Amino acid sequence: MSRMTQINIIGGGLAGSEAAFQLAEAGMTVVLHEMRPVRTTEAHKTDGLAELVCSNSFRSDDAQNSAVGLIHQELRDMGSLIMEAADRNQVPAGGALAVDRDGFSAVVTERLSQHPNITISREEVTKLPQTMAIVATGPLTSKALAAEIAALTGADALAFFDAIAPIVYRESVDMDVAWFQSRYDKPGPGGTGADYLNCPMSRDQYEAFIDALIASDRVPFKGFEDTPYFDGCLPIEVMAERGRETLRHGPMKPVGLTNPRDPQVKPYAIVQLRQDNALGTLYNMVGFQTKLRYGAQGDVFRMIPGLEKAEFARLGGLHRNTYIESPRLLDPTLRLKASPNLRFAGQVTGCEGYVEATATGMLAARFAAAEMTGAALVPPPATTALGALLGHITGGHLTEEAAEAGKPRSYQPMNVNFGLFPELDETAKRGRRGARKQARKVAYCERAREDFAAWRAGAPPSADVADAKDTVTA
Incomplete structure (x- = not known):
């Protein structure tokens, strides 16, 4: 046949x-x-x-x-x-x-x-x-x-909402504040042990950041209010609303990292950025998927130490996924x-x-x-x-x-x-x-x-x- x-x-x-x-x-x-x-x-x-x-x-x-x-x-x-x-x-x-x-x-x-x-x-x-x-x-x-x-x-x-994280130009990160280090100095198969950019936060800076996240203007659902999020890719502002310490135990956890400029003081929270292209000119904000409006993203994310003058190659976004x-x-x-x-x-x-x-x-x-x-x-x-x-x-x-x-x-x-x-x-x-x-x-x-x-x-x-x-x- x-x-x-x-x-x-x-x-x-x-x-x-x-x-x-x-x-x-x-x-x-x-x-x-x-x-x-x-x-x-x-x-x-x-x-x-x-x-x-x-x-x-x-x-x-x-x-x-x-x-x-x-x-x-x-x-x-x-x-x-x-x-x-x-x-x-x-x-x-x-x-x-x-x-x-x-x-x-x-x-x-x-x-x-x-x-x-x-x-x-x-x-x-x-x-x-x-x-x-x-x-x-x-x-x-x-x-x-x-x-x-x-x-x-x-x-x-069925459907769920998915969010995208912003991408920052590497040259706009303040390297007098940020430093390179992988968590626990782990090199991995393609790394060196110093592969992530780390931006430290004190407790006061973290609390102010959480307040700003929760209060910021967001993109509306446009009629799909009942559509759920995928839990593995929650917008960062939604995570903040679930508990003020949620981010410190998630994408902003400070464990396994030491600020070389002040090694005796443990940061209260740390924002990590991961290399996004081979040239090393673009860095992705790890875990920072968001549905904040574009203007609000710039205002809030520039509150992060080291990102005060950040320039964004791509801002975060929200889209509806179907399955x-x-x-x-x-x-x-x-x-x-x-x-x-x-x-x-x-x-x-x-x-x-x-x-x-x-x-x-x-x-x-x-x-x-x-x-x-x-x-x-x-x-x-x-x-x-x-x-x-x-x-x-x-x-x-x-x-x-x-x-x-x-x-x-x-x-x-x-x-x-x-x-x-x-x-x-x-x-x-x-x-x-x-x-x-x-x-x-x-x-x-x-x-x-x-x-x-x-x-x-x-x-x-x-x-x-x-x-x-x-x-x-x-």
């Missing part, structure tokens, strides 16, 4: 770009549809593929005790284009993997544009295809296509139950984060390639980072009773984390009380690496991973 070899991918973000590359490398003919620059979004600034919007950080790159670092490594092992581009454009960020935005996007755009199996179509897609396709339109899916999805599924898309109720709408291979020719990938599925979006693009492409060629593919074990994330998206978070009743718990965007992984056995749980949490992380990662290697080698899944027993065939 002849098999299909052509597939459409809608959306040129991280998920769509990864999916296009994986399918093209597998010998498929790919048409990648990206609406920019024909139609822009409220968050994007360029027409480059895989443009990074909210941050330039892929978060921790530590695969020994971090869930996100683990998924980095799994993606690298599977030949991820996104991880290749990130590694080639890495900028110092301590233990995190941060990248030069423009260089990163340029690598992805060039690789896909020059691939002989990929055609890039610059147009807005307003109708869902009847042929094989992957929908990777991201959290900023156009209204027309969102309406198509809602009509097909019989369910309205589908994936556990109810998608099958275990990311196919839309109402229309199995369609797969969904990226943040529109309700995963959160750059690498999580990339992972779903990778998985959707691998599943699609298997189906199109008639091959069999065992999904990654739930004990791996890829498998744990897939389980969350496609229903692994449901209780049996809820699944049978067709009533999933509230589905919210989520980063990969160890809470999505199956529990460890009792031996792995043991350890000294003070070291138990760290030991558990290490145990999760060790188990994941073993099961991932076995999965890649085609070995049977672990006995405790029921989700990995089914194969995917055409």
Whole structure:
């Protein structure tokens, strides 16, 4: 029986770009549809593929005790284009993997544009295809296509608000106040131990800053007052409203840092800025996503010591993200139950984060390639980072009773984390009380690496991973 070899991918973000590359490398003919620059979004600034919007950080790159670092490594092992581009454009960020935005996007755009199996179509897609396709339109899916999805599924898309942090010109930071240091002097894979700019605050300065944050003028929701925030990306002024000490225990925590100009006095709070481009001319205000109006941002953020004369390459912003109720709408291979020719990938599925979006693009492409060629593919074990994330998206978070009743718990965007992984056995749980949490992380990662290697080698899944027993065939 002849098999299909052509597939459409809608959306040129991280998920769509990864999916296009994986399918093209597998010998498929790919048409990648990206609406920019024909139609822009409220968050994007360029027409480059895989443009990074909210941050330039892929978060921790530590695969020994971090869930996100683990998924980095799994993606690298599977030949991820996104991880290749990130590694080639890495900028110092301590233990995190941060990248030069423009260089990163340029690598992805060039690789896909020059691939002989990929055609890039610059147009807005307003109708869902009847042929094989992957929908990777991201959290900023156009209204027309969102309406198509809602009509097909019989369910309205859910939504949440996401915020963007400001970017400061490095030359405008007062280096008589600020200093370079990574928290605990941690160098990380691409850093030196002195990768962040640190701006210290006394208690009085911090209290005045909190007062100004809470009182400042903000961008209204424009009729979407009931739309929730994603808890992993709360506007800084919303965090301040949740408690005056919240920021000191979050993005402004002073631990692991020492002011070299006054080492005996511990700052009450510290604002960190992370390098945003390879030249080192732009720095991102870490954790300072905001919905303050532009004028208010300048007034409030220039209250921070060292940023009194700050010049902003980009101010923060707010946009509405949409995602589908994936556990109810998608099958275990990311196919839309109402229309199995369609797969969904990226943040529109309700995963959160750059690498999580990339992972779903990778998985959707691998599943699609298997189906199109008639091959069999065992999904990654739930004990791996890829498998744990897939389980969350496609229903692994449901209780049996809820699944049978067709009533999933509230589905919210989520980063990969160890809470999505199956529990460890009792031996792995043991350890000294003070070291138990760290030991558990290490145990999760060790188990994941073993099961991932076995999965890649085609070995049977672990006995405790029921989700990995089914194969995917055409």
